[in-house]
Amino acid sequence: MDRELAGCVVLVVEDEYLIADDTAEALRDARAVVLGPCPSADEALRMIDECTPSHAVLDLNLDGSGARFDVARRLKDRRVHSVIVTGYDPFVLPRDLADTLCLQKPVSRHAVVEVLAARPARVAGRRSH
Template sequence: MLVVEDDFYLASDAARALRDAGAVVCGPYGDEHAALEALEEVGISAVLLDIDLGLGASFVIAKVLKKREIPFVFITGYDQDVIPDDYDGIPRLQKPIRLHQIVSSMAELLARGKPASG
């Protein structure tokens, strides 16, 4: 599982909570370039993805994940209307977020056994 979040505390806490729940976590990564490199190097089954990694809303990573059919959950402070229609079926967690919500959302995503539609 890959964690892509630029807020140090949230990223660290989310990664720890996912590990505590039994996940093998790669990251967290706080920038787009490092996250894309990790996707090339490591087998990833699911991704927790922040939409804004410090430079405004970006869907570069989401586009790669969708193309590769890797399931993911957006974590964001943005409203739903910022997310392009191409990602309508992708789960979205609204910040501020509780760690148990992250863990349960990622568990649900993996339990589906297939990529989120979108």
Template sequence: MGAEIDRLLNGKRVLIVEDDYFIADETRRALESAGAIVIGPASSVESALALIDSTTPDGAILDIRLDGELVFPIAERLQETGIPFVFATAHLGINIPERYGGYYLSAKPGALDQISIALFKPRSADH
């Protein structure tokens, strides 16, 4: 991973919401190798909401579908508290409600560099 990505992630608490153990573990290892502190992974909406309440993350990576359950209640909580998040999913045909239009969507399992930039790179005032 590049120096900018390591700088963006170093010391950041990142919540992983993913129901596939292997994808969650791969993401965890990549985040930790870049210096992030991983929260979770959470494999259900209920467990993710509990983690948000008990450990405030700096950002979150959300799989859109968790064993048939949609993660939009998690996105709502994160949005209400001002915590940036990205949707990372293999289900690219899913309709994401318009209110989440400003959030990054990534195909799984990769693109951690793009996800890191979407979560933590400061935005210019004109965006």
């Protein structure tokens, strides 16, 4: 049985529709509020600027453009608990992101929920401008 994510706001950044939809459904089943899914880094960055989530699940290779780390860095700057779910090996993470949890695809939707539920939530909130 999945652990609870009630009270968590989770940003999903994934460009593969079926993976994004499955991940979002698993998070909602665990009672999380889901932001996205965002299929691009630009969309994810805009969403983070509007509302900082408590947690995030993100892919590194969006739109086939290769690994991008700007979303992971923005989330880390905001102290958002993130898990990278990617087909890349963890060694591709730059040194400044080495402490970000990385799971290799394929990964079960239940594993993603379990990993997020094990990390304490910080309060998500709207950004003031």
